[in-house]
Structure formats: C-alpha cells, structure tokens
Amino acid sequence: MTASGPVPDFVAYRAVRHGVRALLAARPDAGPGRVPACPEWTVTDLLGHLTAIAGRVLARHGGSPAAPSATADVPELLDHWDDVGEELDRRLEDAGGRSGAVMVMDAYTHELDLGAALGVAPPEDHAARVPSFEVLVSGLSGSIAAHGLPSLRLRTTAGEEWTAGGGRPAATVTAPAHDLYRALAGRRSLAQLAALTWSAAPGPWLPAFSWGPFTPPARPGV
Structure with missing residues (x-):
C-alpha cells in the first residue's frame, strides 16, 4: 500500500x-x-x-x-x-x-x-479512510485464502495499492477509491463488482467478496 x-x-x-x-x-x-x-x-x-x-x-x-x-x-x-x-x-x-x-x-x-x-457526496479526504481500507483488505485476504484463490491486487485510480491474499497477485481490480471501498464493504452488487476495471475475468474472485458481516446486495448498492 x-x-x-x-x-x-x-x-x-x-x-x-x-x-x-x-x-x-x-x-x-x-x-x-x-x-x-x-x-x-x-x-x-x-x-x-x-x-x-x-x-x-x-x-x-x-x-x-x-x-x-x-x-x-x-x-x-x-x-x-x-x-x-x-x-x-x-x-x-x-x-x-x-x-x-x-x-x-x-x-x-x-x-x-x-x-x-x-444525498451528500463522500468526503474527498478522511482520517478513517486508510485504516478502514486496511481492515477490509485484511478480511478479503482471509476470504481469498479460504476460497483457495490466488491473491488480488486492489488499486485506486489515484494509485493507492493493496494486495489481498498471499503471493504474487494474479489479477488487478481498479476503481475510484470510494467505489473500491464500498465494494470491499459489501455495498456493491456482484454485477457492480464485475463492472469494475479488472485485468482478468473477475468471476473466480467474486465469491470472496462475501465474508464476515459483508455480502454483496442483490440490487445495485450505493
């Protein structure tokens, strides 16, 4: 990161x-x-x-x-x-x-x-954003490991990066920071997750986005 x-x-x-x-x-x-x-x-x-x-x-x-x-x-x-x-x-x-x-x-x-x-736009900067990202990435890492998947690079369009899972990433998903955060926090549907910018087919990793208290909603999230 x-x-x-x-x-x-x-x-x-x-x-x-x-x-x-x-x-x-x-x-x-x-x-x-x-x-x-x-x-x-x-x-x-x-x-x-x-x-x-x-x-x-x-x-x-x-x-x-x-x-x-x-x-x-x-x-x-x-x-x-x-x-x-x-x-x-x-x-x-x-x-x-x-x-x-x-x-x-x-x-x-x-x-x-x-x-x-x-209907208020998310803050552009917030003291809790990065530490919260780290908690979510840790949770996704455990889920990726539990699913037996190769690691996934998470990248914001501003250039921030995290790796979820162990070893060399097999794919990268890129999105604006707010959308990436909401994806990790169970606020984006599977269709919305798949519509992010992926360097490989997203299908293998989509089940890993259900972990702990988080499950992608059936309808598009906000």
Whole structure:
C-alpha cells in the first residue's frame, strides 16, 4: 500500500463522529429516514448502532458507559455518542492508538452509508479512510485464502495499492477509491463488482467478496 503512515484509531474515530455530526447538524428530523445501504435501518437505528458499539468497546477498555434513552432522537444520540466517544478516545490513546480498528471501520462505513442516504457526496479526504481500507483488505485476504484463490491486487485510480491474499497477485481490480471501498464493504452488487476495471475475468474472485458481516446486495448498492 502506498499511503502514508498509520493514523491512530482514536484520531480516526473522532473524525467519524465529527463527520456524522456534520451530516446531521442541519437535519435534526432525519431520524425516520431510511438508509438504503442498511435497508432494515432508519437514520435513528444507524446512530443507535454506533452508540451501542462505542459503549461495548468502552466497556472492554474498563469504562462504564450509560445507555441512551430508548426514545432518544438524533440530537440526543449524537450527544450521547460524543460523551462516550470522548472517553473512548482517551482510553484508545492510552492503549497505544491501534486497538479499535474494526470499530473505526464499522463507524466510517456507516458514515458513508448515511451520506449516501442523505444525498451528500463522500468526503474527498478522511482520517478513517486508510485504516478502514486496511481492515477490509485484511478480511478479503482471509476470504481469498479460504476460497483457495490466488491473491488480488486492489488499486485506486489515484494509485493507492493493496494486495489481498498471499503471493504474487494474479489479477488487478481498479476503481475510484470510494467505489473500491464500498465494494470491499459489501455495498456493491456482484454485477457492480464485475463492472469494475479488472485485468482478468473477475468471476473466480467474486465469491470472496462475501465474508464476515459483508455480502454483496442483490440490487445495485450505493
């Protein structure tokens, strides 16, 4: 991978909280809106998930977070997430800055889900983007190995590169960074995955994009 050095998890996580708050600051009534990338969720549900994950991770690091009200609206959930997140930032920093990578990836992915639901273009730069990519590439690597496939080079149109799997890559898939990220995070259908720029027939690698919590949607994703 050709990006610069690692971003501490607490820095990346704080950036996600700020990003989500910025998306919703002028939309306090957005709670009932649906999130197409998570079709069973509303905006309120998405925020509830983010606060719940933050609470669980904080508890694992020795904190005792309170739960938000069951009727909390968007502004209340944002405030609760900040309260939990500020303590979590400190504990992640004390733990060395690299112990919340999966949480960061999950939160950043949902920030992108929220932006897509609200019709807001994804940020051009974000502190959580590269560390989240690394988590997803690691997951895809395990899936490629489990499927007995040769490794795959992942390349953004800006020139960033990762290798998923072991050994010399047998093919390269290239896409704009946002589309490549969404492909890795289960937000692109098999047809959308196949439509990316591949140096070889994509068919052998497409099953590997289903792993962990991620499965390509049946319909085109956002």
